[in-house]
Amino acid sequence: MTLILHHLETSRSMRILWLLEELGLDYELKTSQRDPKTMFGPADHQKLHPQGSWPLIQDGDLTLPESGAIVEYVINKAGAESWRRTPDQADWPDYLRWMHFAEATLQPYLLMHLVFSKLPKQAPAMARPIVSKVKEGVEGFIINPKVELYMKMIEAHLTGKDSFLEGGLTGADVMMIFPLESVFARIDDAGKKYPNTKKYVQGIHGRPAFKAALEKGGEYKLAPLQD
Amino acid sequence: MTLILHHLETSRSMRILWLLEELGLDYELKTSQRDPKTMFGPADHQKLHPQGSWPLIQDGDLTLPESGAIVEYVINKAGAESWRRTPDQADWPDYLRWMHFAEATLQPYLLMHLVFSKLPKQAPAMARPIVSKVKEGVEGFIINPKVELYMKMIEAHLTGKDSFLEGGLTGADVMMIFPLESVFARIDDAGKKYPNTKKYVQGIHGRPAFKAALEKGGEYKLAPLQD
Structure with missing residues (x-):
């Protein structure tokens, strides 16, 4: 099952795209643009999940919003243990x-x-x-x-x-x-x-993973941070 | 080691107080009042942790802010497994x-x-x-x-x-x-x-645990919710 990341330009979902690049997971990227006047993303996104927010991932039957939850899910799915901490670890x-x-x-x-x-x-x-x-x-x-x-x-x-x-x-x-x-x-x-x-x-x-994410994700006004 | 909960009246920390009552953990409660004019809690709270926020828990050497982190920590400390979910569980x-x-x-x-x-x-x-x-x-x-x-x-x-x-x-x-x-x-x-x-x-x-928390925590304007 290939993970799908729903991404909105210049938004929180950029970090999930970066994480997916770091972890080398197979994924499909679906990028939405903001309305230039309201700066909102497309309203029909709510059909996928009632929260209507980005990032949103789909993995088979699972449709999951919320950056924090998605980060934990993706790390676990990739088996990338060094990217998480568990209760047995001091930090x-x-x-x-x-x-x-x-x-x-x-x-x-x-x-x-x-x-x-x-x-x-x-x-x-x-x-x-x-x-x-x-x-x-x-x-x-x-x-x-x-x-x-x-x-x-x-x-x-x-x-x-x-x-x-x-x-x-x-x-x-x-x-x-x-x-x-x-x-x-x-x-x-x-x-x-x-x-x-x-x-x-x-x-x-x-x-390199951040640069790859920047190339794939379309407009991201917050990066790279210049001197 | 007894857990210490730093609680501010009518604030997010009420939920940690409720959780501690539900789980029956031993704890010490330190309650602060808001300034009636600014509604801020006492500024010297920052001496305990630079974030200066409530809830804050102390457990031996650990001083931990952030509701989400505290909830996970307290559940784990109490060994109250039914209150958490782990990656092997479907939900x-x-x-x-x-x-x-x-x-x-x-x-x-x-x-x-x-x-x-x-x-x-x-x-x-x-x-x-x-x-x-x-x-x-x-x-x-x-x-x-x-x-x-x-x-x-x-x-x-x-x-x-x-x-x-x-x-x-x-x-x-x-x-x-x-x-x-x-x-x-x-x-x-x-x-x-x-x-x-x-x-x-x-x-x-x-x-009962919520009522006990309400009695111990001082002013909490958000509860109980009336008909």
Whole structure:
């Protein structure tokens, strides 16, 4: 049975494509484009699964959404044990922690950052000064302090490292790459503020499997991360 | 070694407290209050872990944040196998999917809903009509459609069920209870629109372990869910 990956351009599903390339699994790729106006993917994707989200994988009767679940599933299917941790391993809690942190803690603030950054441009010209104040207020009170807190933590963690856990890349890196790419694409001065993290992301972008994924996946505005 | 749970009133950590009660593990509870003005928890919590978030558990040398990671850790520590799924079980992918969905997909839109719902009240009186329009625009374009899509999917999934997977409660239920409580607390008419889901939440709120957790954890505005 060949795995099918449903991929949306410039989205979370890029990391699954990268993982599939790293693990050398046989797979079929189905790529969708975003609507240039709304930036949403095609609505008929919901026919495949009611969640209507990307990435989505199909493997025989299984149709599975959710990056975290897909990463675990793909690693297990490939029998790629070094990419996972299990309860008998000392760094299992840390593995789980980064696996969840990426989307549960860091990414929600980046989503809010994206939504608020677009508000002033979309407001009528007369309302723009007020809307800009609202944006700056929420960014200053909630979004920026959280993103900075988390990025400082990551920057300290990644000092001298090219993977989140000891002993090479794991699912934790697959999960973390997307929010980190988003940080460098959207947060001013991120490259200066978080040099270890930048080096880490560039290390992943330099991998042959990542380059192969970039070639196959179509538009991906978040990579490669330039100097 | 006794597990320590760092808990913040009316927050995600309530579900870990509930889980500890269900599993009958020995634990020590340390509860923090929110600042009544900012609604943030105490900043010195960051001394325990740079992420500065709740729930946080300590177990000997281990200090672990992130609900999803903590749920897996606690279940494993208690040897409560029926509360987890492993790769050899057919419903493992589904288990992982709900484990991640709760915080990675549903909760971010509920966080945005909360942030936007507060904007008009916090704006100066003259700016309020414009800020209300912004709020309604983002709610109508992004937040409400997503929350409705996900809640319809959950409502269909929970028809006639009192757990997300067959065979009783698992970590997936522990993860899902918090965003679902948030939906009923914040979304108008949620009780009417999602009766199966409401019944499911009320089922959990009726459990002795949940009631014990409510008594021990201090203020928890999201439960019990009333008729």
